[in-house]
Amino acid sequence: MPELPEVETVARGVHQRVHGDRIVEVWVGRHPEPFKTPPASMAKGLEGRAILSVRRLGKHIVCELGTAASNRTAPRRARTPSPQPEAQWIVHLGMTGRLLVTTPDAPVAAHTHARLTLAGGRELRFVDPRRFGRLEWRDLRRSKPFTPPGAEPLEIDSEEFAALFRKRKLPVKAALLNQALLSGVGNIYADESLFRAGIRPRRSVGRLSRAELERLRRALGEVLRQAISLGGSSVSDYVDANGVRGFFQLEHRVYQRTGEPCRVCGAPIQRIVVGGRSTHYCPACQR
DNA sequence: CATTTCACCTGGTGGC
């Protein structure tokens, strides 16, 4: 489900509602798949921690955690620096994951794998029917802070962007989806940015001209920023931390519009498979 | 090494 704009929306919503709060109790489910860290040690590590901040890195949601006392006994004053994070809780939503802030008495959805009870009277819940999502705990005294493998699509400049793809033969669509190159682009925004840049998804990325690469970089940035401003795309079941759907699906030009007329030229949108993924494009507008 | 394919899961949809 979630690509960069959806993960950004969830991270912002969770941050807004839980930063400064404290985790008092943790419940974990029985399915092993979501746990990169063994569930018992994850629960033990989370309990008592203060949630300093929540942000997005690539498609990951990173919660910075401090000691239990840091925000309770010493409320922040204007000049007080943020406490240093001592640990991180990292959430990847996979295809169907949700990170929700609820009241403790809200009905527990099927496929709930973790519930974090907060001192402020709310719960942070991880729900994921397909179990492709992942939860990870990091003790920063023993491990390095999490960093995504690839570059941030919203920050990369034209020089770096071109360098990422130089000498590569794979289709540009597959290159956009490769998280080791760019972190955060998924199937929707790969198709949508290629449409806006006027580039066919099967073109070899190493053979794109410098001008085409720059068009693609700008189109990607614009599409991601606009999607964030609209709360992401809700194709079937994506919702943010408050259970609210996004609106960017109304702006899709090609994604899941197979056979429908192109909104620019009227030609029917084509569906092909590239790198094992459904790929949508306009045969007239994209060359 | 770079690239491609497939398995991992549940659930929704549409055809018969």
Place this chain on the structure above:
DNA sequence: TGCCACCAGGTGAAAT
């Protein structure tokens, strides 16, 4: 109503 095939926002291991 049931059964089946196919599809879905991601990723990482295995094969090529």
